[in-house]
Amino acid sequence: MVDALWILILGMAIVFAVLAILSIAMTLLERLPMFRDKQER
């Protein structure tokens, strides 16, 4: 039962961590000058 609780906690933590990093990576990429230039044009 304790194992299952750990899997629940770690599983949700992994999902949030991976998606947070992905979100940060995409936000940073959007801020690169090469992307902004293209969008402005």
Add this chain to the structure above:
Amino acid sequence: MDIVFGEFLGFLQLSWQSAVMIILAGILLWLAIERNVEPVLLVPISAGCLLANIPLSGVVEAGGFLGILREVGINTELFPLLIFIGVGAMIDFEPFLQRPYTIFLGAAAQFGIFGTFFIAYLLGDGWLHIMDFSLQDAASIGVIGSADGPTSIYVSTVLQSKYIAAIVVAAYSYMAMVPIIQPPIIKAMCSKEERATEMTVTSGTVSRQTKILFPIVTILVVGLICPKATPLIGALMFGNLLRECGTVESLSSTAQNELANIVTILLGITVGGMMIGAEFLRPEVILVFALGIIAFSLDTIAGVLLGKLMYVVTKKKVNPMIGACGISAFPMSARVVQKLGLEANPHNHLLMHAAGSNTAGQIASVVAGGAMLMLIPMFAGG
């Protein structure tokens, strides 16, 4: 010469379980053809179910037609991955890329997977021992909450669950029932004022470079942190790359149409072929279906709860209902929220916001499936 008719006359070998499954196949066919309920999936599944329950036909045995398809398509995990290439080519991630915060709604809604896993394991080997649910079975049952057929098939195959047929049928059935499952939960959790909350239309488009880089960055981020999710996210994002790169229109079109259709036929009839009466009609299978509804409900509750938190934090700028779309189930869930939004406020157009959360849920469900594949062997000692 002694002739034993029971050895070659099928009806003499027909068990009550096979008879029930043949009737079930008939009901599914009726739903698909007469009521137009998910016909693309239900017609092949019910045909497979019908074939699998004809006694003495040998179609599901090793070397039989459906036996071979199961061996090469399901046991090797090939069919769900090929389907994902088609799905990736069909999805436009722009609504999500315009609203990166929706990724957290997708993440929250995966609580249905882990919460249902926890309940299933407690009912099985984890505590009560009422049902024959091992850690692997409980994890596979939980993944019904990914609201995503290919992920359910992939995870339950890799974990070698005994209930793979029931899990897959439950996952696909409940996806079709999202318009029935979600609205009562959303209405119970959100006041009319919350449901009527209008969201600003995001202006501007996402650059082509971002759209092309998105699948590549996603493969790298997800793959490097959660490598067990790489086959699923790799197939999904490869399909999306075909769509977005703009130089392989024919491949993108093939992935969206011919590939997706061919694999849907093969996957559907093979899954139907796994619905063999003697294996399918067990108390555990009924409980798998019940746990599937719990998974979808927990997904919706968790997504809406985070939506409500965003509603408070942003001072009523986020409609909490879009949290329910984190369930994946693309695009049914987004349509449900759009409809509920219009009911509460005729000027409330939430579709693009809901689609952002919905596509974020698609990625999140794959990551959750990968996390399950990573964690279960660690705790099972394998």
